[in-house]
Amino acid sequence: MKWLLRILAALAGLYAVLYGVVYVAMRQPPVRFGQFMKRMPPVLVWAALPAQSMWLKARQGTLAVGEEAPDFTLPRYKGNGTVTLSSHRGTRPVVLVFGSYT
Protein backbone atom coordinates (compact mmCIF):
# COMPACT_ATOMS: atom_id res chain seq x y z
CA MET A 1 0.00 0.00 0.00
CA LYS A 2 2.80 2.36 0.92
CA TRP A 3 4.63 1.81 -2.37
CA LEU A 4 1.45 2.54 -4.30
CA LEU A 5 1.06 5.87 -2.53
CA ARG A 6 4.70 6.66 -3.21
CA ILE A 7 4.27 5.97 -6.91
CA LEU A 8 1.14 8.10 -7.04
CA ALA A 9 2.89 10.93 -5.23
CA ALA A 10 5.84 10.70 -7.58
CA LEU A 11 3.53 10.81 -10.61
CA ALA A 12 1.64 13.79 -9.23
CA GLY A 13 4.96 15.53 -8.63
CA LEU A 14 6.13 14.85 -12.16
CA TYR A 15 2.84 16.12 -13.56
CA ALA A 16 3.10 19.32 -11.55
CA VAL A 17 6.64 19.88 -12.80
CA LEU A 18 5.61 19.24 -16.42
CA TYR A 19 2.65 21.59 -16.07
CA GLY A 20 4.81 24.31 -14.60
CA VAL A 21 7.59 24.00 -17.16
CA VAL A 22 5.19 24.04 -20.14
CA TYR A 23 3.21 26.97 -18.71
CA VAL A 24 6.36 29.02 -18.18
CA ALA A 25 7.46 28.15 -21.73
CA MET A 26 4.10 29.30 -23.13
CA ARG A 27 4.67 32.71 -21.58
CA GLN A 28 8.03 33.15 -23.30
CA PRO A 29 8.51 35.20 -26.48
CA PRO A 30 7.52 33.30 -29.66
CA VAL A 31 11.01 32.32 -30.78
CA ARG A 32 11.93 30.89 -27.38
CA PHE A 33 8.68 29.02 -27.09
CA GLY A 34 9.24 27.60 -30.58
CA GLN A 35 12.67 26.35 -29.59
CA PHE A 36 11.16 24.72 -26.52
CA MET A 37 8.42 22.96 -28.48
CA LYS A 38 10.97 21.74 -31.00
CA ARG A 39 12.55 19.67 -28.24
CA MET A 40 9.30 18.59 -26.63
CA PRO A 41 7.48 15.37 -27.57
CA PRO A 42 4.06 16.72 -28.66
CA VAL A 43 2.15 14.03 -26.79
CA LEU A 44 3.54 15.29 -23.47
CA VAL A 45 1.98 18.70 -24.11
CA TRP A 46 -1.20 18.00 -26.04
CA ALA A 47 -2.26 14.69 -24.52
CA ALA A 48 -0.92 14.85 -20.99
CA LEU A 49 -1.85 18.45 -20.20
CA PRO A 50 -4.92 20.70 -20.59
CA ALA A 51 -2.81 22.52 -23.16
CA GLN A 52 -5.54 24.57 -24.80
CA SER A 53 -6.75 26.24 -21.62
CA MET A 54 -3.15 26.69 -20.48
CA TRP A 55 -2.37 28.35 -23.80
CA LEU A 56 -5.33 30.71 -23.70
CA LYS A 57 -4.38 31.77 -20.20
CA ALA A 58 -0.65 32.09 -20.87
CA ARG A 59 -1.25 34.15 -24.02
CA GLN A 60 -4.07 36.25 -22.63
CA GLY A 61 -1.98 39.40 -22.88
CA THR A 62 -2.38 42.70 -21.11
CA LEU A 63 -4.79 44.68 -23.26
CA ALA A 64 -8.47 44.72 -22.40
CA VAL A 65 -11.59 45.82 -24.21
CA GLY A 66 -12.23 49.53 -23.63
CA GLU A 67 -8.55 50.40 -23.29
CA GLU A 68 -6.75 52.64 -25.70
CA ALA A 69 -5.15 50.63 -28.51
CA PRO A 70 -1.35 51.09 -28.45
CA ASP A 71 -0.35 53.23 -31.39
CA PHE A 72 2.12 52.05 -34.01
CA THR A 73 3.52 52.95 -37.39
CA LEU A 74 4.40 50.01 -39.63
CA PRO A 75 5.55 49.69 -43.22
CA ARG A 76 3.26 48.16 -45.83
CA TYR A 77 4.71 44.87 -46.94
CA LYS A 78 5.66 45.94 -50.43
CA GLY A 79 7.30 49.12 -49.31
CA ASN A 80 4.50 51.48 -50.29
CA GLY A 81 4.87 53.78 -47.32
CA THR A 82 3.71 53.29 -43.76
CA VAL A 83 0.46 53.16 -41.85
CA THR A 84 -0.12 54.76 -38.45
CA LEU A 85 -2.98 53.32 -36.43
CA SER A 86 -3.96 56.63 -34.83
CA SER A 87 -4.35 58.26 -38.25
CA HIS A 88 -7.71 56.45 -38.50
CA ARG A 89 -8.96 57.94 -35.27
CA GLY A 90 -12.26 59.74 -35.57
CA THR A 91 -13.05 58.15 -38.91
CA ARG A 92 -13.61 54.41 -39.07
CA PRO A 93 -13.10 51.25 -37.02
CA VAL A 94 -9.90 49.29 -37.69
CA VAL A 95 -9.65 45.50 -37.87
CA LEU A 96 -6.21 44.08 -37.05
CA VAL A 97 -5.38 40.53 -38.07
CA PHE A 98 -2.20 39.26 -36.46
CA GLY A 99 -0.65 36.23 -38.08
CA SER A 100 2.00 34.56 -40.20
CA TYR A 101 2.07 32.10 -43.06
CA THR A 102 3.25 29.14 -41.02
Next chain:
Amino acid sequence: MPALNDLYKKYRDRGEFYIVYIQEAHPVDAWQMDVNVKEGALLATTKTLEDRSKAADTCVIKLGLDLPALVDTPDDFVERAYTGWPDRLYVVDKNGRIAFKSAAGPFGFKPEDVETTLKRLLSEGNTNRASNAEGQRRGDQSERDLPQS
Protein backbone atom coordinates in the same frame (compact mmCIF):
# COMPACT_ATOMS: atom_id res chain seq x y z
CA MET B 1 -8.56 32.40 -45.21
CA PRO B 2 -11.69 32.88 -47.30
CA ALA B 3 -13.58 34.06 -44.19
CA LEU B 4 -11.23 37.04 -43.86
CA ASN B 5 -11.53 37.94 -47.53
CA ASP B 6 -15.33 37.78 -47.30
CA LEU B 7 -15.32 40.02 -44.26
CA TYR B 8 -13.00 42.45 -45.98
CA LYS B 9 -15.15 42.59 -49.09
CA LYS B 10 -18.27 43.17 -47.05
CA TYR B 11 -16.91 45.93 -44.77
CA ARG B 12 -13.96 47.50 -46.57
CA ASP B 13 -15.92 50.64 -47.43
CA ARG B 14 -16.89 51.13 -43.78
CA GLY B 15 -13.73 50.07 -41.93
CA GLU B 16 -9.98 49.69 -42.26
CA PHE B 17 -8.45 46.22 -42.41
CA TYR B 18 -4.82 45.32 -41.85
CA ILE B 19 -2.92 42.11 -41.55
CA VAL B 20 -0.06 42.62 -39.11
CA TYR B 21 2.54 40.18 -40.31
CA ILE B 22 4.43 38.87 -37.28
CA GLN B 23 6.97 36.19 -36.45
CA GLU B 24 6.35 32.77 -38.02
CA ALA B 25 4.44 30.39 -35.78
CA HIS B 26 6.04 27.22 -37.12
CA PRO B 27 9.29 28.07 -38.88
CA VAL B 28 11.53 25.31 -40.24
CA ASP B 29 14.21 26.10 -37.66
CA ALA B 30 11.96 25.70 -34.60
CA TRP B 31 8.60 24.09 -33.94
CA GLN B 32 7.79 22.85 -37.40
CA MET B 33 4.43 21.23 -38.17
CA ASP B 34 3.88 18.20 -40.41
CA VAL B 35 0.94 19.88 -42.10
CA ASN B 36 3.17 22.77 -43.19
CA VAL B 37 5.75 20.36 -44.61
CA LYS B 38 3.00 18.66 -46.63
CA GLU B 39 1.73 21.97 -47.95
CA GLY B 40 5.20 23.30 -48.64
CA ALA B 41 4.78 26.17 -46.17
CA LEU B 42 8.46 26.29 -45.34
CA LEU B 43 9.77 29.53 -43.91
CA ALA B 44 12.53 30.23 -41.42
CA THR B 45 12.31 32.49 -38.39
CA THR B 46 12.28 36.04 -39.77
CA LYS B 47 14.96 38.26 -38.27
CA THR B 48 15.01 41.28 -40.57
CA LEU B 49 12.36 43.51 -42.04
CA GLU B 50 13.36 42.27 -45.47
CA ASP B 51 12.91 38.59 -44.52
CA ARG B 52 9.59 39.36 -42.96
CA SER B 53 8.36 41.35 -45.94
CA LYS B 54 9.23 38.41 -48.19
CA ALA B 55 7.42 36.01 -45.89
CA ALA B 56 4.40 38.34 -45.89
CA ASP B 57 4.49 38.41 -49.67
CA THR B 58 4.53 34.60 -49.83
CA CYS B 59 1.68 34.44 -47.34
CA VAL B 60 -0.51 36.94 -49.17
CA ILE B 61 0.04 35.20 -52.50
CA LYS B 62 -0.29 31.59 -51.32
CA LEU B 63 -3.35 32.23 -49.19
CA GLY B 64 -4.86 34.60 -51.74
CA LEU B 65 -5.43 37.36 -49.20
CA ASP B 66 -7.01 40.60 -50.39
CA LEU B 67 -6.39 42.53 -47.16
CA PRO B 68 -3.57 45.06 -47.02
CA ALA B 69 -0.63 43.75 -45.00
CA LEU B 70 1.73 45.58 -42.66
CA VAL B 71 5.02 44.12 -41.48
CA ASP B 72 5.85 44.15 -37.79
CA THR B 73 9.32 45.35 -36.81
CA PRO B 74 12.06 42.71 -36.37
CA ASP B 75 11.94 43.26 -32.61
CA ASP B 76 8.21 42.38 -32.68
CA PHE B 77 7.16 45.71 -31.23
CA VAL B 78 3.50 45.50 -32.19
CA GLU B 79 3.22 41.79 -31.47
CA ARG B 80 4.46 42.40 -27.93
CA ALA B 81 2.12 45.32 -27.37
CA TYR B 82 -0.91 43.32 -28.54
CA THR B 83 0.18 39.74 -27.65
CA GLY B 84 -0.56 38.93 -31.28
CA TRP B 85 1.43 35.72 -31.72
CA PRO B 86 0.75 33.18 -33.19
CA ASP B 87 -2.44 34.81 -34.44
CA ARG B 88 -5.14 37.02 -33.00
CA LEU B 89 -7.91 39.40 -34.05
CA TYR B 90 -8.67 42.91 -32.80
CA VAL B 91 -11.19 45.59 -33.62
CA VAL B 92 -10.28 49.16 -32.68
CA ASP B 93 -13.19 51.58 -32.62
CA LYS B 94 -13.04 55.00 -34.20
CA ASN B 95 -12.06 56.57 -30.88
CA GLY B 96 -8.92 54.44 -30.83
CA ARG B 97 -10.18 52.08 -28.13
CA ILE B 98 -10.19 48.32 -28.26
CA ALA B 99 -13.71 47.16 -29.08
CA PHE B 100 -12.89 43.49 -29.55
CA LYS B 101 -9.96 41.26 -28.68
CA SER B 102 -10.08 37.60 -29.60
CA ALA B 103 -8.61 34.86 -27.46
CA ALA B 104 -5.12 33.74 -28.51
CA GLY B 105 -4.92 31.82 -31.77
CA PRO B 106 -5.24 29.34 -33.19
CA PHE B 107 -8.14 28.47 -30.86
CA GLY B 108 -9.50 32.01 -30.57
CA PHE B 109 -9.13 33.00 -34.22
CA LYS B 110 -12.77 33.42 -35.30
CA PRO B 111 -13.44 36.06 -37.95
CA GLU B 112 -17.21 35.86 -37.28
CA ASP B 113 -16.59 37.50 -33.90
CA VAL B 114 -15.09 40.47 -35.72
CA GLU B 115 -18.22 40.82 -37.83
CA THR B 116 -20.39 40.88 -34.70
CA THR B 117 -18.34 43.77 -33.34
CA LEU B 118 -18.26 45.65 -36.64
CA LYS B 119 -22.04 45.42 -36.94
CA ARG B 120 -22.40 46.85 -33.45
CA LEU B 121 -19.92 49.68 -33.99
CA LEU B 122 -21.42 50.64 -37.33
CA SER B 123 -24.98 50.66 -36.05
CA GLU B 124 -23.90 52.79 -33.08
CA GLY B 125 -22.25 55.17 -35.50
CA ASN B 126 -25.40 55.43 -37.59
CA THR B 127 -27.81 56.14 -34.79
CA ASN B 128 -25.32 58.28 -32.90
CA ARG B 129 -26.24 56.43 -29.73
CA ALA B 130 -23.89 56.78 -26.78
CA SER B 131 -21.90 53.61 -26.34
CA ASN B 132 -22.76 51.78 -23.19
CA ALA B 133 -21.35 48.55 -24.44
CA GLU B 134 -17.84 49.37 -23.34
CA GLY B 135 -16.37 46.65 -21.20
CA GLN B 136 -19.37 44.40 -21.72
CA ARG B 137 -17.74 42.40 -24.41
CA ARG B 138 -14.95 40.04 -23.52
CA GLY B 139 -13.36 37.53 -25.78
CA ASP B 140 -15.92 34.95 -26.70
CA GLN B 141 -19.13 36.55 -25.50
CA SER B 142 -21.98 35.65 -27.79
CA GLU B 143 -24.25 37.75 -29.92
CA ARG B 144 -27.27 37.45 -27.69
CA ASP B 145 -26.39 40.48 -25.54
CA LEU B 146 -26.14 42.74 -28.50
CA PRO B 147 -28.83 45.01 -29.85
CA GLN B 148 -30.29 43.60 -33.02
CA SER B 149 -29.51 45.78 -35.96
